[in-house]
Amino acid sequence: MNTQTFDPETISQIVQEWQTTLAQLMKDVSEWIQDQPGWSIQPISQKQISEETLGTYTAPVLTIDTPQGRLILEPIARMVFGGRSTVEMYAWPTLYRVRLIRKAEEDDWIILTDSGIPLRQPWNRETFLTLAQDLLGAE
Amino acid sequence: VSDIFGQWLRAVRYEYEAAREAIAYINRNWQKYDIYGEITEGLTPQHFKNAAQNLEAIFIIRLFATFEGILKEHLAKSHPHISVPEDVRAVWLIDRSANLQNPHIVTPLRNRVHDVRRYRNFLVHPGGVIANRIFFQDALASLAKFSDRLPDPL
Numbered sequence: 565m566n567t568q569t570f571d572p573e574t575i576s577q578i579v580q581e582w583q584t585t586l587a588q589l590m591k592d593v594s595e596w597i598q599d600q601p602g603w604s605i606q607p608i609s610q611k612q613i614s615e616e617t618l619g620t621y622t623a624p625v626l627t628i629d630t631p632q633g634r635l636i637l638e639p640i641a642r643m644v645f646g647g648r649s650t651v652e653m654y655a656w657p658t659l660y661r662v663r664l665i666r667k668a669e670e671d672d673w674i675i676l677t678d679s680g681i682p683l684r685q686p687w688n689r690e691t692f693l694t695l696a697q698d699l700l701g702a703e
Numbered sequence: 704v705s706d707i708f709g710q711w712l713r714a715v716r717y718e719y720e721a722a723r724e725a726i727a728y729i730n731r732n733w734q735k736y737d738i739y740g741e742i743t744e745g746l747t748p749q750h751f752k753n754a755a756q757n758l759e760a761i762f763i764i765r766l767f768a769t770f771e772g773i774l775k776e777h778l779a780k781s782h783p784h785i786s787v788p789e790d791v792r793a794v795w796l797i798d799r800s801a802n803l804q805n806p807h808i809v810t811p812l813r814n815r816v817h818d819v820r821r822y823r824n825f826l827v828h829p830g831g832v833i834a835n836r837i838f839f840q841d842a843l844a845s846l847a848k849f850s851d852r853l854p855d856p857l
Contacts, residue, residue, distance in 0.1 A: 657709050657851030658844035659716070678840055702844070 568617050568643070579621045582642040582649060585666065589651065589673070590626045593637060596689040597696075602631040617643050632700040633658075655699040662695060708773045708850035715769050716843055719762035726755045759839050760826045766839070767793070767823040770816075770846045773853070774800050780856035793820050800853065808852050815845040 570578065590608060597603045606627040614620045623639040634656040640663075642649045648668070654661035663676040664687065673687035675695070685691045732738055733748050774796040778787050782803055787796075797816055801808035819842045821834040837845075 657847045659709070659713055659847050660840070660844060 570617060575618050579618055586623055586639055590624050593626060596692050597628060604629050615641055615643050630700060635696050660699045660702040707855050708853060709847050711769055711773060712843060712847050715766045723758055726751055730755060763839055763842050764823055764826055766842055771796060773850050776856055777853045781854055804852055812849055816849045819845050
């Protein structure tokens with residue numbers, strides 16, 4: 565399989581845009597949970613991501629503690645097959661999960677279940693809170 | 704609570720997904736591209752269809768093997784005074800690990816892990832006792848939840 569190659573300037577630009585997108589995602593979610601009783605956010609941690617086309621860079625990981633358990637938003641990769649970026653949203657410790665997918669040419673997140681079927685719900689506060697409850701409540 | 708053990712189990716899910724996607728890609732594109740030209744002699748599309756059908760079972764066995772490794776690692780690192788036989792049975796590892804926690808790991812969670820163990824046994828020994836089917840994700844959830852009750856290895 566061929567791997568796409570970029571010059572260093574393009575790589576830097578793609579990584580910066582991706583990090584900005586992630587920072588906005590984490591900020592949005594942090595605001596959405598503010599009025600949820602008993603929910604709190606741990607200090608945002610950084611993870612290292614290594615991608616064949618982009619090299620190694622850092623990305624934020626958001627950890628939310630709730631009375632029902634812990635929820636984590638973790639970026640996985642910017643350059644997924646089909647030009648899509650991926651963030652996982654999962655409950656800890658059960659690891660029940662959805663994926664947030666963002667196509668390069670689009671400006672919104674698509675929610676993908678584990679079976680690969682899109683939820684076709686807009687990514688907003690209401691959807692996030694519903695998903696969070698469902699993931700945390702799954703047995 | 705263990706973060707490390709959860710990540711061990713999570714890694715198996717990625718292996719499963721990578722294998723599933725690779726086989727699905729071959730099955731989708733066997734005719735479309737010159738895939739048969741790159742595949743080892745003797746393998747046919749039917750072999751890949753069979754692999755796809757059995758993949759979840761294969762990875763449930765792999766997942767449970769990782770879980771057994773977690774329990775052994777936990778006993779070796781957190782309870783080094785306990786002697787673990789080389790050919791120890793999974794049922795012993797689960798119950799021993801559950802009883803050693805303070806407070807003990809509750810029975811409903813322990814039972815769910817035993818359900819996964821029974822299903823794994825059924826997959827490994829098809830002629831044996833029939834067990835209820837468990838999907839990979841649900842097996843993962845039960846084993847990860849149990850592992851989360853163990854401390855990280857020292």
